[in-house]
Amino acid sequence: MPSAVYIVGRGVISALGDDLSGNRESLLQSQAGIKAITRLNTRYSEILPAAEVPHSNETLAAMADMPVTTTRTALLSMIAAKEAFDSFLLPDKLNYKVGFISANTVGGMDKTEDFMKEFAVDTSKGKLHDVIHHDCGAATELVAEKLGITEVVTTISTACSSAANAMIYAARLIRNGYLDWAIAGGTDALSRFTINGFNSLMILDNELCRPFDDTRKGLNLGEGAGYVVLASEKMVALLAQQPSVKLSGFANANDAYHQTASSPEGRGNFDTMSGALAEAGLQPSDIDYINLHGTGTANNDSSEGIAISRLFGTDLPYLSSTKTYTGHTLAACGGIEAIYATLAIEEGVVFPNLRFQHQMKELEFAPQTNLLEGKEIRHVLSNSFGFGGNCTSLIFSKVK
Amino acid sequence: MELYINGIGAISPQKTFDNSVFLDEVLSYSTNKMMCVDPDYSLFFDGRAIRRMSRILKFGIAAAMIAIDDAGKPELDAISTGTGFGCLEDSEIFLRNIVADNEGVVSPTPFIQSTHNTVSGQIALLLKCQKANNTFSHKGFSFESALLDARLNALDYPTQQNFLVGSSDEISTASYAIMSRMNIFRKEPCDNLAQLASSGKGVIAGEGAAYVVLGKASTENTYGRFVDVKMISNPKDEATIEKAIHAFLALHELSLKDVDIVISGLCGDESRDTLLKYCNENVYTEQSIIGFKHLCGEYMTASSFAVWLGAKMLKTQQVPESVVLRNTARTPKTILIHNAYKTSHSLILLKQ
Amino acid sequence: MQELINTLKQQIVEQLNLKHIKPEEIGDDQPLFVDGLGLDSIDALELIVLLQQKYGIKLANPEEGPKVFHTVRALAEFITANQKK
Numbered sequence: 051m052p053s054a055v056y057i058v059g060r061g062v063i064s065a066l067g068d069d070l071s072g073n074r075e076s077l078l079q080s081q082a083g084i085k086a087i088t089r090l091n092t093r094y095s096e097i098l099p100a101a102e103v104p105h106s107n108e109t110l111a112a113m114a115d116m117p118v119t120t121t122r123t124a125l126l127s128m129i130a131a132k133e134a135f136d137s138f139l140l141p142d143k144l145n146y147k148v149g150f151i152s153a154n155t156v157g158g159m160d161k162t163e164d165f166m167k168e169f170a171v172d173t174s175k176g177k178l179h180d181v182i183h184h185d186c187g188a189a190t191e192l193v194a195e196k197l198g199i200t201e202v203v204t205t206i207s208t209a210c211s212s213a214a215n216a217m218i219y220a221a222r223l224i225r226n227g228y229l230d231w232a233i234a235g236g237t238d239a240l241s242r243f244t245i246n247g248f249n250s251l252m253i254l255d256n257e258l259c260r261p262f263d264d265t266r267k268g269l270n271l272g273e274g275a276g277y278v279v280l281a282s283e284k285m286v287a288l289l290a291q292q293p294s295v296k297l298s299g300f301a302n303a304n305d306a307y308h309q310t311a312s313s314p315e316g317r318g319n320f321d322t323m324s325g326a327l328a329e330a331g332l333q334p335s336d337i338d339y340i341n342l343h344g345t346g347t348a349n350n351d352s353s354e355g356i357a358i359s360r361l362f363g364t365d366l367p368y369l370s371s372t373k374t375y376t377g378h379t380l381a382a383c384g385g386i387e388a389i390y391a392t393l394a395i396e397e398g399v400v401f402p403n404l405r406f407q408h409q410m411k412e413l414e415f416a417p418q419t420n421l422l423e424g425k426e427i428r429h430v431l432s433n434s435f436g437f438g439g440n441c442t443s444l445i446f447s448k449v450k
Numbered sequence: 451m452e453l454y455i456n457g458i459g460a461i462s463p464q465k466t467f468d469n470s471v472f473l474d475e476v477l478s479y480s481t482n483k484m485m486c487v488d489p490d491y492s493l494f495f496d497g498r499a500i501r502r503m504s505r506i507l508k509f510g511i512a513a514a515m516i517a518i519d520d521a522g523k524p525e526l527d528a529i530s531t532g533t534g535f536g537c538l539e540d541s542e543i544f545l546r547n548i549v550a551d552n553e554g555v556v557s558p559t560p561f562i563q564s565t566h567n568t569v570s571g572q573i574a575l576l577l578k579c580q581k582a583n584n585t586f587s588h589k590g591f592s593f594e595s596a597l598l599d600a601r602l603n604a605l606d607y608p609t610q611q612n613f614l615v616g617s618s619d620e621i622s623t624a625s626y627a628i629m630s631r632m633n634i635f636r637k638e639p640c641d642n643l644a645q646l647a648s649s650g651k652g653v654i655a656g657e658g659a660a661y662v663v664l665g666k667a668s669t670e671n672t673y674g675r676f677v678d679v680k681m682i683s684n685p686k687d688e689a690t691i692e693k694a695i696h697a698f699l700a701l702h703e704l705s706l707k708d709v710d711i712v713i714s715g716l717c718g719d720e721s722r723d724t725l726l727k728y729c730n731e732n733v734y735t736e737q738s739i740i741g742f743k744h745l746c747g748e749y750m751t752a753s754s755f756a757v758w759l760g761a762k763m764l765k766t767q768q769v770p771e772s773v774v775l776r777n778t779a780r781t782p783k784t785i786l787i788h789n790a791y792k793t794s795h796s797l798i799l800l801k802q
Numbered sequence: 803m804q805e806l807i808n809t810l811k812q813q814i815v816e817q818l819n820l821k822h823i824k825p826e827e828i829g830d831d832q833p834l835f836v837d838g839l840g841l842d843s844i845d846a847l848e849l850i851v852l853l854q855q856k857y858g859i860k861l862a863n864p865e866e867g868p869k870v871f872h873t874v875r876a877l878a879e880f881i882t883a884n885q886k887k
Contacts, residue, residue, distance in 0.1 A: 174631070183538075251558050307575075439575065497821065
């Protein structure tokens with residue numbers, strides 16, 4: 051079995067809070083962050099609820115200690131990555147081979163779409179400064195530079211599975227000696243591009259989403275960033291405080307069914323969940339909690355649910371979708387939800403699947419609807435399934 | 451771990467889609483933009499599929515298909531791709547549609563195809579490949595990250611045998627206009643074939659897709675071996691890059707004298723080329739220096755074209771005149787690709 | 803009705819970029835999805851856009867799509883029944 055990689059730091063910003071402690075508080079209070087759009091300038095602000103980080107770019111720039119012209123994707127990334135970096139308590143931590151493996155789908159789109167308003171009318175118009183950080187890698191480079199990370203810096207962009215894949219890549223680099231430790235995860239900012247895009251696919255709910263509910267109508271978009279610090283056993287031996295959670299298994303597979311829809315039987319989902327279990331040397335019955343991808347679309351929840359039924363049979367762990375709190379944060383969700391998985395393990399809690407009422411007809415199970423505390427959560431399975439058939443599952447385990 | 455290059459495919463501003471020839475004819479361009487020479491796409495896609503496909507989807511997927519076909523259609527264990535800017539044309543169309551109607555009713559197709567992993571996802575769909583699939587989008591390291599991904603898969607999974615790796619990037623109407631405003635390109639008229647010799651300000655815009663099939667076992671069609679890749683972010687000076695080159699080679703028990711050919715990522719822009727020029731003149735003193743960006747132009751994933759070129763040289767044992775910048779009559783046994791996209795330097799080691 | 807059917811065929815070919823098909827080759831009663839013309843779920847979304855942009859009809863529930871878009875004739879009948887006067 052391949053060597054495990056340990057979680058030795060975390061950083062997160064979402065509609066639930068500006069940091070780990072804020073997110074944790076909202077989760078425990080069953081306080082969702084999905085509401086009417088107030089910050090983004092969009093025609094849909096009164097029509098489509100979303101989970102915005104409740105700060106202007108000016109405020110985020112001050113928090114990130116970055117210029118106010120920085121893209122929102124980069125600002126969110128910086129805030130969460132810095133928290134993760136600071137939370138890793140190793141002396142002279144930059145004196146090792148360090149990586150920053152980030153992920154996003156929108157890149158600098160929040161600025162590009164402003165640019166396009168003028169450019170579309172006259173190609174000599176539009177502020178060039180708004181598009182210099184359009185590409186996905188730009189946000190990653192800005193953050194890596196500020197943190198002083200150089201050994202391996204890269205960006206993954208596989209739609210909703212991006213951050214999860216970033217964590218896998220980082221874990222692999224560590225296992226194979228390319229890195230000693232790495233910050234890995236993802237970020238995405240809300241933009242008109244994504245709101246209009248998802249709306250054109252008719253998979254947005256104009257009310258608060260209800261993942262895994264039989265009458266669900268779609269997803270709500272969110273934004274945020276989430277990063278974990280991963281380290282090798284060698285690094286962990288140098289720490290004063292030992293980590294309590296490790297990344298014990300993972301798998302990446304492709305559904306190869308349709309560009310945007312999942313196969314009805316959720317074969318990609320099945321492959322990644324069973325693949326992650328095999329890698330971790332675990333049985334389905336070892337999993338205590340599944341953090342569902344659970345977006346709230348008719349298609350995703352059905353495919354994911356059926357794949358879970360096929361794999362777990364009737365012996366099911368607790369399950370919930372924390373997107374009922376954070377909305378769908380696209381590339382960031384794998385990172386944010388990984389952090390929530392670690393909280394579940396550390397604190398022995400299961401966060402509820404909010405607003406659930408009707409069990410899905412095709413499933414023989416329902417998600418957890420109220421907060422559970424005082425549970426023994428040893429292993430958590432976290433799913434992230436995206437467009438392009440990109441499926442990924444991660445398993446987090448308690449360190450004995 | 452060394453992996454055999456068992457199949458290659460490239461669609462570029464040169465006639466590279468036909469594997470049976472090797473730069474027999476080199477195309478010259480007098481503009482600062484070189485776009486792909488297309489194969490007959492109806493050979494790759496049926497009418498229903500092709501109707502939606504943007505240029506990057508067509509040439510990206512077709513290049514992958516050429517490589518897979520070339521390799522004898524092995525069962526793939528993973529697909530790793532890179533793209534610097536992703537599907538620009540579709541992104542632009544969708545953005546324009548949103549603006550034109552002030553976020554009114556918009557067609558979903560360009561949005562669906564704008565996501566960076568579209569090429570990778572479509573390849574998986576066409577091949578019905580349900581194995582691991584990754585897309586990297588990190589400027590001048592997008593392709594290199596994908597190469598490393600394949601290497602990591604090969605290292606971590608003993609039972610996995612064959613890996614598809616490649617990249618694609620396109621010039622879109624908007625991106626060309628925007629980068630022109632940023633003075634990134636050479637002022638016209640240009641001569642791509644003289645671009646590298648005539649050091650000046652600005653690059654020639656390029657685009658293209660190149661894929662390789664890497665395998666743990668060699669086949670009759672094997673071109674050579676991919677040994678390893680190293681990415682060096684913003685090397686601060688000459689000493690830093692030199693040290694990195696020596697360290698990379700030493701990791702594989704090689705020193706500079708073992709390297710026959712250096713494929714250099716010179717782009718003809720004086721400010722971008724300084725470190726590469728330094729290396730060519732002071733570090734790679736005994737090697738033949740090959741250029742490639744006069745053929746494919748400059749773009750974030752141009753290094754995949756260099757891999758295609760290196761693989762061809764290893765197999766044919768020919769070094770086309772059209773790519774030689776300095777000839778020291780070394781036969782192609784060990785090739786080091788040293789690319790730079792702005793300050794992102796990468797080293798890719800290939801062997802016979 | 804026939805005039806609307808013929809116009810729709812033209813618009814369908816344009817909206818869905820069916821370069822390889824001539825509008826007159828589409829049968830009035832030919833199934834558009836799965837069999838027949840073999841359109842897919844993305845095409846269904848595009849037809850919803852066409853309905854809204856060209857005929858001002860908003861299909862709020864994509865699940866009604868298969869019925870409404872079953873054939874060109876079915877689509878023409880739906881439009882006739884629902885178009886704002």
